[in-house]
Amino acid sequence: IQKLGAEVFEKVYTYLKQAREQKASEEEIRRYLEKMVSRASDCFEVDQLLYFEEQLQDSEAHLQL
Known part of the structure; x- marks a missing residue:
């Protein structure tokens, strides 16, 4: 947040989360960023x-099984 600023961080975070869910290409992601x-x-x-948030969610899901 300090490096990008709060507003840009939020936009980047939201975009990357959606892009990763939609399996966007690395080239597409890089161009957008x-x-x-x-x-x-x-x-x-x-x-x-x-990535770490996803790993944590996966770990929590396994613990609930």
Whole structure:
């Protein structure tokens, strides 16, 4: 949030979450992010956050079984 700013972080987070759910290509994601930020690589940490959230949800689902 500090790197991107709260507003941009929220947009990037929302976009990446939807893009990953829809299985968008890496090229498509990169092009979109480059329109939002000067360097798409700045969004890598947001992508990591989404990955870890997904892993946590999967772990919780397994624990409930």
